[in-house]
Structures are given as structure tokens and as C-alpha cells.
Amino acid sequence: MHALVQYIESYLSSDKTPGAAGNFFWATVYVLLVFVGLSIAVIAMNWLERKILAHMQVRLGPMRVGPHGLLQPIADALKLLLKEDIIPDGADKVVFWIAPFIVVLAAFTVFVVVPFGPTHAITDMNIGILFMLGVSSLSVLGIVTAGWASNSHYPLIGALRSSAQMVSYEVAMGLAVVSAILMTSLNESKTGTLSMIGIVQAQFDQHEWFLFKFFPLGIIAFGIFAIAMVAETNRAPFDLPEAESELTAGFHTEYSGFRWSLFFLAEYSAMIAVSSIAVTLWIGGWLRPFPNLLQGSTWDLAFSSVPGITFLLLGAICFYNTARMPKHPLFKIQTLGLAGFGAVLALIGLMMFLPPVRERVGDIFWFSAKVAGFMYLYIWYRGTFPRYRFDQLMKVGWKVLLPTGLALLILTAVVGMRAELLAQVKQVFQR
Amino acid sequence: MNPSLTSNPPVATPFFFYGLAAIMIIGGILVITRKNAVHSALALITTLLAQAALYLMLYAPFVAGVQIILYAGGIMVLFLFVIMLISIERAEKERQFNKQWLVGIAAAAVLGGLFITVYTTTTKGRVLFPEGRTSYVDMQNTQGIANLLFDQHAGTYMFAFEIASLLLLVAIIGAVVMAKKRI
Numbered sequence: 001m002h003a004l005v006q007y008i009e010s011y012l013s014s015d016k017t018p019g020a021a022g023n024f025f026w027a028t029v030y031v032l033l034v035f036v037g038l039s040i041a042v043i044a045m046n047w048l049e050r051k052i053l054a055h056m057q058v059r060l061g062p063m064r065v066g067p068h069g070l071l072q073p074i075a076d077a078l079k080l081l082l083k084e085d086i087i088p089d090g091a092d093k094v095v096f097w098i099a100p101f102i103v104v105l106a107a108f109t110v111f112v113v114v115p116f117g118p119t120h121a122i123t124d125m126n127i128g129i130l131f132m133l134g135v136s137s138l139s140v141l142g143i144v145t146a147g148w149a150s151n152s153h154y155p156l157i158g159a160l161r162s163s164a165q166m167v168s169y170e171v172a173m174g175l176a177v178v179s180a181i182l183m184t185s186l187n188e189s190k191t192g193t194l195s196m197i198g199i200v201q202a203q204f205d206q207h208e209w210f211l212f213k214f215f216p217l218g219i220i221a222f223g224i225f226a227i228a229m230v231a232e233t234n235r236a237p238f239d240l241p242e243a244e245s246e247l248t249a250g251f252h253t254e255y256s257g258f259r260w261s262l263f264f265l266a267e268y269s270a271m272i273a274v275s276s277i278a279v280t281l282w283i284g285g286w287l288r289p290f291p292n293l294l295q296g297s298t299w300d301l302a303f304s305s306v307p308g309i310t311f312l313l314l315g316a317i318c319f320y321n322t323a324r325m326p327k328h329p330l331f332k333i334q335t336l337g338l339a340g341f342g343a344v345l346a347l348i349g350l351m352m353f354l355p356p357v358r359e360r361v362g363d364i365f366w367f368s369a370k371v372a373g374f375m376y377l378y379i380w381y382r383g384t385f386p387r388y389r390f391d392q393l394m395k396v397g398w399k400v401l402l403p404t405g406l407a408l409l410i411l412t413a414v415v416g417m418r419a420e421l422l423a424q425v426k427q428v429f430q431r
Numbered sequence: 432m433n434p435s436l437t438s439n440p441p442v443a444t445p446f447f448f449y450g451l452a453a454i455m456i457i458g459g460i461l462v463i464t465r466k467n468a469v470h471s472a473l474a475l476i477t478t479l480l481a482q483a484a485l486y487l488m489l490y491a492p493f494v495a496g497v498q499i500i501l502y503a504g505g506i507m508v509l510f511l512f513v514i515m516l517i518s519i520e521r522a523e524k525e526r527q528f529n530k531q532w533l534v535g536i537a538a539a540a541v542l543g544g545l546f547i548t549v550y551t552t553t554t555k556g557r558v559l560f561p562e563g564r565t566s567y568v569d570m571q572n573t574q575g576i577a578n579l580l581f582d583q584h585a586g587t588y589m590f591a592f593e594i595a596s597l598l599l600l601v602a603i604i605g606a607v608v609m610a611k612k613r614i
Binding site for chain 2: 092
């Protein structure tokens with residue numbers, strides 16, 4: 001028992017990830033935390049998407065279940081779990097059963113290497129970014145098998161569309177990622193890295209987010225990735241695999257109940273996963289804004305109080321809306337619930353001001369905030385852009401993004417090696 | 432303090448090796464015995480993923496990552512893409528194995544003999560496969576491969592690598608020429 005306590009305590013002051021420290025207990029804790037956090041994020045995203053889309057279209061969105069529809073995702077989840085689970089008669093039972101699990105496994109396994117902070121990752125791999133791209137590309141298999149196993153026309157067409165789309169956008173995506181990885185090698189040792197933590201560290205060492213590196217090359221690479229990642233996750237305006245007006249629901253038409261909710265879960269966690277790749281590669285990962293420029297204990301204190309202030313603000317919004325709730329006795333429970341929710345948020349906010357918590361959650365907060373920005377962009381796209389036609393989609397992927405990505409890769413290499421190239425050119429002329 | 436708890440336990444334990452090898456063999460058998468081509472493809476994917484895990488056990492994470500991206504994620508998706516367009520009902524009625532048991536057994540015996548001879552042969556008193564290696568350069572796999580390919584002094588595989596990619600290019604051009612009547 002004593003050894004166990006010591007074992008648990010031995011990690012607490014570590015400056016390594018639990019995977020690197022070889023600490024089984026904390027690795028398990030981190031896995032559970034990431035899983036729970038991700039599920040909560042998906043639930044929150046579900047509510048936010050409906051609310052924000054509704055407000056963009058001058059509607060109210062979910063209002064009935066709980067104050068401002070806050071309990072709507074929970075009601076939806078309950079409904080899905082209680083629904084009858086239908087397997088079509090002509091379906092290939094085994095493959096139909098496996099497909100959602102492939103998608104969910106691929107979407108969740110990726111988070112093993114996502115760096116929420118220098119120590120706040122489950123593990124750090126030498127091949128981090130390669131692992132993320134590889135495992136997330138496995139989700140295509142799930143979608144394809146789901147569409148085929150349903151033994152129905154719409155799912156099959158949806159699956160064919162999605163596999164063609166995901167395979168073609170993976171190429172452009174990979175090229176953009178490689179050009180960012182090239183930038184990590186601009187240090188004294190001239191050695192780059194594929195590790196997710198190493199990439200963020202390289203941005204810190206070079207005093208620059210890779211987004212602004214070699215302007216405008218970094219921004220263009222980011223732009224290619226930002227377009228390709230929407231196509232990779234089958235989201236609007238590239239949501240052809242599940243285009244409602246043409247294919248009812250695409251590859252998951254025949255799925256219902258719990259299996260359908262697995263697809264839903266996988267779609268949203270895949271969105272979070274690709275957003276965290278973008279954040280890690282270009283937007284500086286867990287680094288707070290201006291970590292080099294605004295140094296010193298005053299700035300550290302100022303920036304580390306932002307998470308607490310954010311939560312206090314959320315709590316204040318809850319209290320404001322509590323005051324605005326209808327005064328009718330029927331709304332009494334809802335008003336109390338909203339006030340309680342606000343109190344919980346404010347309490348979390350206050351806890352984030354405690355020095356040990358403040359020092360630990362800063363990196364997680366900044367990473368999550370950046371990812372949340374991308375999530376908002378996803379909703380915004382969906383509210384703004386009309387759906388692409390399939391030939392337009394292929395044209396954008398192969399004729400615009402791919403050549404741009406190739407040119408960008410060569411240009412990044414040339415600009416990165418300009419000193420060596422110039423020296424060689426000089427040598428030639430001196431001879 | 433208990434040292435077994437704090438020190439890094441080795442990944443390459445026989446337990447994992449036998450587990451992965453069993454998955455690979457079962458997957459491989461399923462690939463050839465399933466009548467349904469999609470089931471075969473899924474079994475092949477399982478085999479390829481287990482193989483990637485074996486690379487990880489050999490402390491070659493880069494090779495494992497490339498295996499997942501290229502084979503399990505890329506090539507097998509294209510496989511499935513094609514297989515899905517085949518009429519399964521007709522494929523189920525086709526005869527699955529041809530009657531060439533003798534040739535098959537002979538080929539398998541020759542291959543097995545080759546493996547056994549390679550594994551047991553000693554040249555100048557050295558075995559081809561030593562019992563164990565002293566150190567694994569876990570963190571340097573990607574850089575090690577880059578050195579083998581591109582290093583000015585130690586890079587010996589550049590030419591072979593480029594020739595292999597040329598072969599792939601020839602295959603792509605050939606496919607386009609054969610598929611398109613008018614280019």
C-alpha cells in the first residue's frame with residue numbers, strides 16, 4: 001500500500017508525460033480524463049451547434065428541455081439509448097456490427113498523442129503526427145464498411161463518395177503537414193521532429209507560430225490544411241457523404257439508436273482531433289499568446305488568471321439569464337437549475353485562481369480555447385456555405401490544393417535552406 | 432521503492448509477440464478461406480495492423496506508422512472501394528480454390544526449408560540472427576531511416592529507393608495507358 005502511494009506520488013513532480021515516465025497509474029488516469037473530457041466536449045458541441053446555427057438563422061433553437069435547452073443533449077442521448085436497434089434484413093450482420101466500432105476506435109485512439117500541455121499528454125511518440133494522420137485515416141474503413149454492410153443504395157453511394165473524398169484530401173493534407181514539419185528543423189542541430197510535443201516546443205524556441213513563419217508560406221499551408229480537414233471530417237460544405245437532400249443520411253442511413261450515436265460521437269471527436277492537429281502544428285499548441293514577447297512574472301500571472309476569469313464570466317452569464325427567466329411558478333425548477341449551473345461554473349472559476357491549479361491548467365486551457373475556436377469555425381461554415389457539387393469537390397482537391405501543396409513544400413524547403421543554397425551558389429561563382 | 436513499478440517495463444515481451452503472431456496467422460487464414468471478398472479484405476486489414484504492432488515491438492515506430500498510413504489506411508481503402516462494386520452473390524457461387532495442391536505444398540515446403548536454412552546457417556562462426564541486441568535506439572528511428580537514405584557518407588539506399596519509386600510510376604502510367612483509349 002505504501003509503495004503504491006509512493007508510486008502515485010512519484011509522478012506528481014515529474015516533467016514528463018505519464019507515457020514517457022512509464023507510469024501506468026497516471027497513464028490510465030489521463031486516458032480516462034481525456035475520454036470523459038472528450039465526451040463532455042461532444043455533448044457541449046451538440047448543444048452549441050444547434051444553438052449557434054439557430055441564432056445564425058434568427059431562430060431560438062432548443063428551448064424546451066431545461067433552461068435555454070441546456071439539457072437537450074442529455075435528452076437526445078437518452079432517446080438514442082432507448083431506441084430500438086434495427087439491423088436491416090439483407091445487411092451483412094458482422095460487418096454492420098463492426099463498422100461503428102472501427103470509426104469510434106480510430107477517432108478516440110488518436111488522442112493518445114494530442115499534447116494538451118508539455119506534461120499533459122497521455123504519451124509522446126517519436127512519430128506523433130504520423131500516428132495521428134495514420135490512425136485517423138483508418139476511420140474511412142469504418143465508413144466504407146458501414147455503407148456497404150447496410151446493403152442499401154443510399155449508404156453505398158454515401159460510402160463511395162466519402163472514401164473518394166477522404167482519400168483525395170488526405171494527399172493535400174499530408175503535404176501541408178510536411179511543410180510544417182520541415183519548419184521544425186530550423187534549429188542549431190538541423191534535425192526536425194515528428195513528435196507533437198516537439199513541434200510545439202520548436203515553435204516556442206523559434207519565437208514564432210508556424211502560421212506566421214516564412215510569411216505567407218505558413219498561412220497558405222495552414223489554409224490548405226484548414227480546407228482539407230473539413231473535407232476529411234465530412235462536414236459542411238463538404239458533407240456530400242451524408243447529403244440529406246440527396247442521400248437521406250448517407251452512409252449511416254440504416255443505422256439507428258446506439259450505433260448511430262457512435263457515428264455521431266466519432267464524427268465530433270474526429271473534428272476535435274483534426275482541429276488539435278491544426279492547433280499543434282500552426283497555432284502554437286498549448287502556448288499562451290506571446291510567450292516570448294510578454295515574459296516575466298507579471299505577464300505570467302495575468303495570462304494564468306484568464307481561465308478563471310473565463311469561467312467566472314460563464315457563471316455570470318448564467319446568473320444574468322437566471323434573472324431574466326420567466327417568473328411563472330412552472331419555471332421555478334428551471335430557474336433554480338440554471339442558478340445552480342452558474343454557481344458550479346463560478347466555483348470552478350474560483351478554483352482556477354488557486355496557485356497550484358492555476359499553474360497546471362493554463363496550458364490545457366489555451367489548447368482547448370484554440371481548439372474551441374476551430375469548432376466554432378466548423379459551425380460557422382455549416383451556417384454559411386452551400387454544399388459543393390462532387391465534381392467541384394474533386395476539382396478543388398486535385399487541381400487546386402494538391403499543386404499548391406507541392407509548390408509550397410518545395411518553396412518551404414528552399415526558403416528554409418536559403419543560407420546553404422546561397423553559399424553553394426557563391427562557391428560556384430568563385431571558381 | 433519497488434523497482435519493477437517505476438522502471439520502464441519492456442514492450443517486446445514474448446506474450447505480446449505470440450498474441451500478435453496469432454492474430455496475424457488467424458487473419459491470414461481468414462483472408463484465403465472467406466468466400467465474401469469484403470470479409471477477406473477486413474481480415475487482411477487486421478493482419479496488416481498486427482504487423483504494424485510487430486514493427487513497434489522491434490522499436491521501429493516510423494515503419495509502423497508508415498505501415499498503417501500506406502497499407503491499412505491507403506491501399507486497403509482502395510481495395511475495399513473496388514471490392515464493393517463486385518457482385519457478392521455471383522462471387523459466392525464461384526469456385527474458391529483451384530486444384531493445385533501438389534504445387535502448393537511443394538512451394539510451401541521449399542519456402543519453409545529456405546527459412547530454416549537461413550535461420551540456422553552460420554557464416555564464419557556468426558549466426559545470422561543473434562540472440563539479442565544490446566541497445567535499441569527507440570527515439571532515433573525516424574532520424575536513423577533518414578540517415579540511411581540521405582546521409583552523404585552512410586546513405587546507401589537512396590538509389591534503390593528512387594528506383595523502386597520509378598517502378599511505381601511506371602505502374603501508374605501503365606494503368607492510365609491501359610484504361611484510357613485516347614490520351
